Amino acid sequence: MIKISEFVKICNQIKDVSGVDCVKICAEEDQGMRKLQDATGTILVGVIPSIEFSGTEDAYIANSACLFFFLQKEREGQSSEKELEQYSQTQDCLMKFKEWIFEDGKSLCKIFLNLKISSVSIDPEYNVFGKYLGWSIKFIY
Incomplete structure (x- = not known):
């Protein structure tokens, strides 16, 4: 199980790698809607892992x-x-992140140890968290 403090660090690393403008972290959709109120730019929303x-x-x-x-x-x-x-625009950020985690398995830095490539799913999103669009990526590690 990942500690919340470690997840926050990972989300900030993803922000740097992907070029998003800000990071929001939530546990579920209602909380995400509250956290995203009036957020602008390209946003990374990290859902606390299960x-x-x-x-x-x-x-x-x-x-x-x-x-x-x-x-x-x-x-x-x-x-x-x-x-x-x-x-x-959001796909460009997502693809930078995807390349980073896929490449991560080949480097000494192991952010998502034992990433199961076959579990990776990327989907377009519309009207998520009430009024946002873009992409989601989910995977198991």
Whole structure:
């Protein structure tokens, strides 16, 4: 299980790597909506990881599930072209992060130790946390 203080550090590292403007951390959607009120720019939302255990008491494996959002506030009444531009901007940040975590397995720095590549899922998001759009990435490590 990751300590909250360590998760905050990781989110700040992701901010530096991906080029987002700010970081918000939440446990669930209602809390995220409150934290994102009036947030501007490109935002990284880190959802506090959940953990599942498998095995027996004396031989178990812990798997943490991570979920991150790369978002911008939806601009009401904007054209489809402008909306796609927002998706493109948030996708650029997401792809920098994805490359970083995939490359991380090859380096000495092990942020997400034992990342299960087959568990990585990237999805476009619309109207998440009430009025934001962009991308999410989830994975197990």
